[in-house]
Amino acid sequence: MTIGVSGPIDLKLLEWDVNSNDLPTTNAFPLTSHFINGLLRRGFKVIGYTSSGEIDEPRVISSGNLTICISRHKPQPGRRFFKFEVEDLRKTIEANPADVICALWSYEYAWAPLKTKIPTIVHLHDVAFQILLKIPDMFRLVRWMINYIVVHKATHLVANSVYTFNQLGRRTRKKTRVIDNFYPYNLKQRLSASAIKGNYIITVAQGFTKRKNIETAIHAFSILRKQYPELEYYLVGVDSEKGGLAEQYAQAHNLTDGIRFIGPLPYGEVFELIQKAQLLLHPSREESFGMVLLEAMVAQTPVVGGKKSGYIPHLLDYGKAGLLCDVESPESIAAEVSKVLSNETLYKELVREGYKFAEGNFSEDVIINKHLAYLSEVMGKPIVPLTKSASSSERRNLISNSLQT
Known part of the structure; x- marks a missing residue:
């Protein structure tokens, strides 16, 4: 059984024997790579489908049980309704077919495989309509329209949380299975x-x-700085770099004191910063899941998130695995963060409960097995790997070697 995975793939996170210097930059998201790695560790042959704006012709790269097919991605795809990207990806998939495809995200990476005759399960990792409401621009409108087409065309859907599932219409829910996101097996190795x-x-x-x-x-x-004058605030990610939108806002309001505007970093460096932080603050108004909170829980860093922010309350076990606040109120956010920083007993309790809740509900073993069971159900037959899956000790050695390279 060859399983296809279509989505934004971070090629440098894949566990394969390929020189990373020879790889083009792709549209990337860590979870897609973790999903591929999880299938490889269980002995499956995997074909990954992704895209890049750095190539003139589609590329195919193979190593062991993994083949990565890279189609072309042009600037400003929203203006063309992603038609070029979808068609180029469709041709790439049909030239390198899998037995079944898991499409991560309900946009171009799902629309392309749905145009083939290959059975496709579409994974919903956000709520397009909620994003459009929060960011009402033309690009998000196009994304919502593509999501509408994909969701109605697909016969099998996976929602990444109960929150995402509950945002769907009654008919759509009937063809949707809830399978949460997960943290990868090797995340603990990075600690x-x-x-x-x-x-x-x-x-x-x-x-x-x-x-x-x-x-x-x-x-x-x-x-918080008035109570903790030596405390710093690290902002990491797109638009949080020096000179970025976050710093521009802070400067305009004379609020830069104590803030380090770091910007985007590689996955491993971000996780290291999370592990060494006193606390992860997640002020988002809406999340279909919240991967960075889950990673902080595994890193044994306490978390503060929004009490009405989509799936966040459930991910934090309704206040047991992390504190909840009103993200519309700076005073509420500051109060909950201060509770954690000023109370060592509470701090240790949140670390312990967060780690336990993450391990018991969102580990790779728990979630990948649910995906394989659903794949078997969709295909109407057992999903048999090409080779024997790695044992726990073999898996640890494989991960250790990949981290070193």
């Missing part, structure tokens, strides 16, 4: 036993948008 907590809190967000709500967090930090 440093000698890591020392720094005197900073951290927010990781991709974009300075109304939905991500960084501006309210900046105001909350100005309140």
